[in-house]
Amino acid sequence: MIAPYIFNILILICIYVILATSLNFALGYTGLLNLGHIAFFGIGAYASVLLVQAGIPYIIALPAAGVIAGFFGFLLILATRKIKGDYLALVTLGFSFVIHSVLLNWTSVTRGPLGIPGIPKPSILGFTISSGFIYFIFALIIAFITWFILNKIVNSPFGRLMQATRDDELGLRVLGKNTSMIKTKVLIISAFFAGIAGSLFAHHITFIDPASFSLQEIILVLTIVIVGGLASLRGSIFATIIILVIPEILRFLSLPGTIVGPARNMIYAVILVAILLWRPRGLFGRVDLN
Amino acid sequence: MILKTKRLQKHFGGIYALNNCDLNIRKNEITAIIGPNGSGKSTLFNVISKILKKDKGKIIFNGMDIDNKKDYELASKGISRTFQEVRLFKNLTIMDHIDIAISKDDESILRSLTKKVNRTERIKEILDVVGLNKPIDTFASDLSYGQRKLLDLAMAIAKPGDLLMLDEPVAGVNPKLRKKIKDIIRSLHKKGKTILIIEHDMNFVMDLAGHVIVMNAGKVIAQGRPKDIQNNPDVLNIYLGD
Numbered sequence: 247m248i249a250p251y252i253f254n255i256l257i258l259i260c261i262y263v264i265l266a267t268s269l270n271f272a273l274g275y276t277g278l279l280n281l282g283h284i285a286f287f288g289i290g291a292y293a294s295v296l297l298v299q300a301g302i303p304y305i306i307a308l309p310a311a312g313v314i315a316g317f318f319g320f321l322l323i324l325a326t327r328k329i330k331g332d333y334l335a336l337v338t339l340g341f342s343f344v345i346h347s348v349l350l351n352w353t354s355v356t357r358g359p360l361g362i363p364g365i366p367k368p369s370i371l372g373f374t375i376s377s378g379f380i381y382f383i384f385a386l387i388i389a390f391i392t393w394f395i396l397n398k399i400v401n402s403p404f405g406r407l408m409q410a411t412r413d414d415e416l417g418l419r420v421l422g423k424n425t426s427m428i429k430t431k432v433l434i435i436s437a438f439f440a441g442i443a444g445s446l447f448a449h450h451i452t453f454i455d456p457a458s459f460s461l462q463e464i465i466l467v468l469t470i471v472i473v474g475g476l477a478s479l480r481g482s483i484f485a486t487i488i489i490l491v492i493p494e495i496l497r498f499l500s501l502p503g504t505i506v507g508p509a510r511n512m513i514y515a516v517i518l519v520a521i522l523l524w525r526p527r528g529l530f531g532r533v534d535l536n
Numbered sequence: 537m538i539l540k541t542k543r544l545q546k547h548f549g550g551i552y553a554l555n556n557c558d559l560n561i562r563k564n565e566i567t568a569i570i571g572p573n574g575s576g577k578s579t580l581f582n583v584i585s586k587i588l589k590k591d592k593g594k595i596i597f598n599g600m601d602i603d604n605k606k607d608y609e610l611a612s613k614g615i616s617r618t619f620q621e622v623r624l625f626k627n628l629t630i631m632d633h634i635d636i637a638i639s640k641d642d643e644s645i646l647r648s649l650t651k652k653v654n655r656t657e658r659i660k661e662i663l664d665v666v667g668l669n670k671p672i673d674t675f676a677s678d679l680s681y682g683q684r685k686l687l688d689l690a691m692a693i694a695k696p697g698d699l700l701m702l703d704e705p706v707a708g709v710n711p712k713l714r715k716k717i718k719d720i721i722r723s724l725h726k727k728g729k730t731i732l733i734i735e736h737d738m739n740f741v742m743d744l745a746g747h748v749i750v751m752n753a754g755k756v757i758a759q760g761r762p763k764d765i766q767n768n769p770d771v772l773n774i775y776l777g778d
């Protein structure tokens with residue numbers, strides 16, 4: 247009985263590692279204060295489910311979820327071209343609300359607040375991933391690939407330009423670099439991986455509704471990125487494990503259901519405040535955003 | 537002429553930072569722009585380098601109207617510049633800074649991942665020009681003010697270019713480093729660079745520049761050889777009033 251519980255947590259860790267590292271890619275490395283990340287997660291989840299329901303094989307639906315989320319990332323960066331810093335945070339937060347309300351109100355496609363139940367487990371080349379263990383291995387492989395690609399990019403000359411964009415965008419433009427293009431590429435990649443995470447999430451939980459992609463979730467991912475440290479992929483991975491595992495203690499305290507949710511949020515808040523006091527740059531962070 | 541501006545105008549609210557500003561900058565010369573604080577010198581640089589949009593006027597660089605060029609396109613056209621306040625990437629190293637300034641391939645992710653070039657030798661040569669002798673893996677945030685000024689200058693000269701624009705390169709710098717920076721500018725000029733330098737302090741440019749342009753209230757009020765400028769009553773007037 248304990249195995250499904252453990253695998254569920256392990257799978258969620260893989261999914262949140264993808265979400266957090268891809269957010270850190272945009273936020274920590276490039277300085278894009280993007281609060282729309284969770285919307286890409288939701289777009290990927292819905293896109294994947296709708297495609298599979300339309301008869302598209304999962305092996306195509308998974309990357310397609312990433313591409314569709316990436317396309318929305320492109321639209322978001324187009325719309326926010328001239329906007330910087332704190333305002334970018336506001337506009338991208340607005341984007342999250344818009345996507346959330348589309349998912350809620352476009353009932354003919356998304357079933358609105360009822361959500362989509364009975365999402366099939368992924369089936370790849372005739373093999374259905376039904377056991378928790380195999381799904382964990384599958385999610386682990388995808389999380390590893392994500393980390394591998396993001397890690398290669400942040401350590402490349404392009405990754406250096408990402409950091410320079412964050413530190414002084416105007417200074418970099420004067421050196422001849424088109425920072426708008428750099429930011430566009432970064433946000434598309436970041437959104438792509440959030441979409442992939444969304445697909446993994448939907449087919450794992452087998453039920454999605456707009457509430458799965460609410461403000462609550464973006465706060466969770468932001469907490470992970472800040473606790474792990476800006477511009478540290480390793481930090482985001484460690485922080486995901488910490489943040490997802492610690493609240494599990496609550497399960498063993500047999501608290502009433504109504505208290506578990508708020509208690510969980512309090513634990514996140516305590517971890518966040520403790521980290522900010524003890525290590526303002528997070529566990530592995532090297533930089534601060536001004 | 538390498539750079540010409542014609543009736544350049546730029547206002548901020550009711551202030552005309554540039555008011556019909558005409559410039560003619562000769563090739564292979566050190567030209568100094570002097571003038572009291574707030575006379576529009578930095579605004580002139582920002583408008584030329586497309587960081588600020590002009591209201592009116594023309595900018596001709598190397599015989600070409602650069603009206604439709606974006607700020608980031610000017611570096612490859614041969615214009616490089618520094619800012620009055622040093623602009624560095626605080627979480628990057630000295631080596632990163634120069635490498636960014638000289639590399640051409642880094643904006644493509646694919647080429648970035650596949651092409652490995654080692655430019656350490658070239659980077660060290662450039663740092664030698666400005667005499668910044670700190671380990672190249674030092675982070676910008678660990679440099680002193682003077683060292684940051686030198687790194688900033690090194691980035692501006694890293695790429696071969698036609699015009700080097702320096703906005704107050706010795707502001708806030710100690711006398712020893714002032715002298716050093718003056719020598720660097722001289723030796724760059726000897727190597728054939730055209731240099732346009734903004735300086736608040738008239739004395740600094742007198743034995744450096746071949747041509748001096750004096751600005752006041754967004755206009756050129758006098759220009760000529762340093763000696764003539766030094767004795768120009770209009771110039772003395774605005775400087776004594778300052």
Ligand SMILES: Nc1ncnc2c1ncn2[C@@H]1O[C@H](COP(=O)(O)OP(=O)(O)O)[C@@H](O)[C@H]1O
Nearest residue numbers: 548551553571572573574575576577578579580
């Ligand atoms: N971004 C800006 N916004 C508003 N006013 C500005 C701005 N930049 C410059 N100014 C004003 O324009 C005038 C010229 O400034 P500036 O070009 O910096 O002069 P200088 O470099 O000669 O000291 C000043 O009155 C300054 O206050």
Ligand SMILES: [Mg+2]
Nearest residue numbers: 577578579620
């Ligand atoms: Mg100035």
